[in-house]
Amino acid sequence: MNLEQFEYIAAIARTGSITIAAEQLHVSQAGISKSLSKLEQELGITIFKRSRLGTVPTDRGKIIIEKVFEILARMEEIREQSLVKSSLTEGEVRFSVGPNFMAVLTKAIIAFKRDHPNVKLEITSKSTEEVIQDLKEDRTDLGLIYLDNHKPEDVKDLQMKTLHVSRMVVCVGRRSSLAMNKSVTPQDLLAQPFVNIDGVFSNWYLGDFMDKYGKVNILFTSNNIELLKRTIAEGAAVGLFIEYAMMNDPLVLNGDIVMIPLVSHEPSTISLGWARLAKKHFSIAQKEFLNYLIREYNSFK
Secondary structure, eight states: OOHHHHHHHHHHHHHSOHHHHHHHHTSOHHHHHHHHHHHHHHHTSOOEEEETTEEEEOHHHHHHHHHHHHHHHHHHHHHHHHHOBTTBOOEEEEEEEOGGGTTTHHHHHHHHHHHOTTEEEEEEEOOHHHHHHHHHTTSOSEEEEEOSSOOHHHHTTEEEEEEEEEEEEEEEETTSTTTTOSOBOHHHHTTSEEEEEOSHHHHHHHHHHHHHHOOOEEEEEESOHHHHHHHHHTTSOBEEEEHHHHTTOHHHHTTSEEEEEBOSOSOOEEEEEEEEETTSOOOHHHHHHHHHHHHHHHHHO
8 A cells, every 4th residue: 555556546536537547647557457456455345346437436435535535635735844945835736717717817826926936837728617627637726617507516526615706797889879878688689789708608698598588699609709899899799798807808998898787687697716626635835826816806806
């Protein structure tokens, strides 16, 4: 029994696959299988059931896996304490974030790197669904995601907390007939051409809108947000956006795009927050980076 075997068990439990665990740990599938079998023989129990559908813990295996996660977390804490030099944090933070969280992200990153230059910071831009999958398969340590409308089984292994609750708004060009409205209802929008972000949440939100009120004219969808905003600013279409994602946008600040609250429609708000894998050790560097994000979000409110 050794620490390497514990790391194998943890990776298999997180991914549900010996193959994926081997890829993540940069070892051979045969090597990880042999090591697991040796440990199971030593303990006299079967930790995982193997099948073509995946690798699933047995009832007794779940108890072992729980203890393994605890041991690995303690080992990480010991390792971190030995690496702390003066007041400087060291380590690595793999961080995944969607484009709608960028409003305060730059300031938090700059401040964190200024104070902790020894931390390796890796940032990727992905959708909420991709971030959740990366967290579950240990490809990222921390993610900023939408917290609404997830299936319980998809997020059962995650710890999540709200950072900000934002209104849904309608974005229109300054010359739009709606630009002077203090609010708009779904009925006000039915005759308007729409542009929409090509993402899971945005497509769901617009689809839910049409299910309730009828079809709208969708000019186009795109994952190029700048293209969508320019189209709106030109007065060619309107769009449904999260207020938080737009309020510091240059086109909003200079008046080319006007944000109007959407009323008489639910959901009228969306929760944005952070997520991490609950059973994975959360390092000093990762905790510190999250603290910087939280402070920026609090000041943003």
